[in-house]
Amino acid sequence: MSERVIIPRNLGFLFIDSHPAGCARVVNDLWSAVVPRPRGDGDDDAPVALVIGSSAGYGLAATVAGLARAGIRGVGVAFEKAPTERRSATAGWYRTAATAELARAAGQDMRFLNGDAFSDGMKEQVGDLIEQRFGRLDHLIYSVAAPRRIDPETGVTYHSVLKPIGATARTRTLAFDDDGKAEIREAVTEPAGEEEIVHTVGVMGGADWERWVTYLAGRRLLADGFSTAALSYIGSPLNAAMYRQGTVGAAKAHLEQTARTLDARLREHCGGRAVTSVNGAAVTQSSMAIPGIALYTGLLRRVLGDGMVSPVDQLSELWDQLTGVRPLQTDDEGRVRLDTWELTSAVQDVIADRWDAATTDTVSELADLDWFRDSVRQLYGFSVPGVDYSIAVETDIPWPAD
Numbered sequence: 001m002s003e004r005v006i007i008p009r010n011l012g013f014l015f016i017d018s019h020p021a022g023c024a025r026v027v028n029d030l031w032s033a034v035v036p037r038p039r040g041d042g043d044d045d046a047p048v049a050l051v052i053g054s055s056a057g058y059g060l061a062a063t064v065a066g067l068a069r070a071g072i073r074g075v076g077v078a079f080e081k082a083p084t085e086r087r088s089a090t091a092g093w094y095r096t097a098a099t100a101e102l103a104r105a106a107g108q109d110m111r112f113l114n115g116d117a118f119s120d121g122m123k124e125q126v127g128d129l130i131e132q133r134f135g136r137l138d139h140l141i142y143s144v145a146a147p148r149r150i151d152p153e154t155g156v157t158y159h160s161v162l163k164p165i166g167a168t169a170r171t172r173t174l175a176f177d178d179d180g181k182a183e184i185r186e187a188v189t190e191p192a193g194e195e196e197i198v199h200t201v202g203v204m205g206g207a208d209w210e211r212w213v214t215y216l217a218g219r220r221l222l223a224d225g226f227s228t229a230a231l232s233y234i235g236s237p238l239n240a241a242m243y244r245q246g247t248v249g250a251a252k253a254h255l256e257q258t259a260r261t262l263d264a265r266l267r268e269h270c271g272g273r274a275v276t277s278v279n280g281a282a283v284t285q286s287s288m289a290i291p292g293i294a295l296y297t298g299l300l301r302r303v304l305g306d307g308m309v310s311p312v313d314q315l316s317e318l319w320d321q322l323t324g325v326r327p328l329q330t331d332d333e334g335r336v337r338l339d340t341w342e343l344t345s346a347v348q349d350v351i352a353d354r355w356d357a358a359t360t361d362t363v364s365e366l367a368d369l370d371w372f373r374d375s376v377r378q379l380y381g382f383s384v385p386g387v388d389y390s391i392a393v394e395t396d397i398p399w400p401a402d
C-alpha cells in the first residue's frame with residue numbers, strides 16, 4: 001500500500017507524477033461521452049480489435065470508443081511505467097487500469113499488455129493471445145507516438161526528431177513562466193539532416209505497422225474483411241513547417257504510402273482494407289512536444305469552442321466506418337478524413353489572423369488558455385472536475401491482469 005496526497009510538479013508541459021483518481025475519472029468521463037450504438041439481435045459476436053498505443057491520446061480514444069460504441073473485445077498495447085516507491089506510475093498506466101475496469105463492468109473481454117510494440121516479442125505475445133482467446137482479429141488501430149524504435153530486423157535504433165526540412169523554421173510558441181503567466185516566444189529550429197529524416201521515418205513511418213499486419217497475417221489470424229487504420233495528421237499552414245513539411249510529415253507520408261501497399265495486399269489476402277485516419281489537433285503528451293502546437297490548439301479552441309470535435313467523437317466515427325455502420329469513406333489518397341472541422345477556411349483564416357496578432361499581452365484573449373492549461377494538466381490526472389486532490393490516494397495500482 002502506498003497512499004499519499006499527490007502534488008502536481010511540472011517542468012513545462014511535463015509532469016513528474018500523475019494522479020490515479022484523476023486519470024480514472026478522465027477515462028470514466030470519456031466513456032460517458034461516447035454515444036453507444038444500439039445493439040440488435042445479431043450482435044452477439046463482438047468484433048475483435050487490437051489497439052496499439054491504447055493508453056493515451058488518440059489510441060485511448062480508439063479503445064474507449066471501440067468498447068463503448070462498437071462493442072469490441074480484444075487487446076490493447078501500450079508502453080507505460082509502473083509505480084515506484086518515489087514516483088507514481090505514468091498516467092497511461094492508471095488510465096489503462098481504469099479502462100480495463102470499465103470493460104470488465106460492461107462484460108467485455110479486453111486484455112492489456114504493457115511493453116514495446118516495436119519488438120517482435122510483443123507481436124508474438126499478442127499473436128498468442130489472439131489465437132488462444134479470440135481466434136481471429138477483425139480490426140487493428142495503430143496509434144503509437146514514440147521517440148525511438150529499435151528495428152527488430154537489424155537491431156538499429158532510430159531516434160525521431162521534430163525538425164523542418166530544407167530551411168530553418170521560425171515559429172511562435174506558447175510558454176508559461178514560473179508563475180504560470182503565458183508568454184509568446186519564438187522558437188527557431190534548424191533544418192534536419194538527411195540522416196535525421198531517415199531516423200524519424202524509421203520511428204513514425206509505416207514500418208512497424210506493416211510488420212504487425214504481416215506477422216498476424218502470417219499466423220492466419222486476420223479475419224475475412226479485416227480492416228486496419230493508422231493515425232495521421234495533416235494540419236494547418238501555420239504548423240506545416242514543423243509538422244507536415246518537416247521530419248514527422250515525411251514519416252506520415254511514409255505511413256500513408258504503407259497504407260496503400262497494405263490495402264492492396266489485404267484486399268487480396270482476406271478482402272481486407274488498410275487506411276490512414278487523419279485526425280484533428282488535440283492536446284496529448286506527444287503533441288505538446290511539437291513547437292507551436294500549444295499556441296495553435298489554444299487558438300483553435302477559442303475559435304471553435306465545443307465545436308472542436310473530440311478524439312472520442314472522431315474515433316466513434318472511425319469505428320462506425322470500420323465496422324460497416326457506414327461505408328469507409330476515403331479521400332483521393334486513401335485517407336479517412338476526420339479533421340475537416342479543423343481545416344475549413346473559415347476556421348483557419350481566423351486562427352491565422354490571431355496567430356500573427358498574438359503577443360504576451362493579448363494571447364489570453366485570443367487563445368483559450370484556461371482550457372489549454374486544464375487540458376495539459378488533465379493528461380496527468382490533475383484539474384479534473386469532481387476529484388478531491390486533498391485526499392491521499394493509492395498509487396500502487398496493479399496493471400490489469402486476467
Ligand SMILES: NC(=O)c1ccc[n+]([C@@H]2O[C@H](COP(=O)([O-])OP(=O)(O)OC[C@H]3O[C@@H](n4cnc5c(N)ncnc54)[C@H](O)[C@@H]3O)[C@@H](O)[C@H]2O)c1
Pocket residue numbers: 052053054055056057058059060077078079080092115116117118142143144145146147231232233278279280281282283284285286287
Ligand atoms: N495529438 C494530435 O494532435 C494528433 C492529431 C492527429 C493524429 N495524431 C496521431 O495519433 C497517433 C498517437 O498520437 P497521440 O498524440 O495520441 O500520442 P500519445 O502520446 O497521447 O499516445 C501515444 C501512445 O503510444 C504508446 N507507445 C509509445 N511508445 C510505445 C511503444 N514502444 N510500444 C507500445 N506503445 C507505445 C503510449 O503508451 C501511448 O499509449 C500518432 O500517430 C499521431 O501522429 C495525433
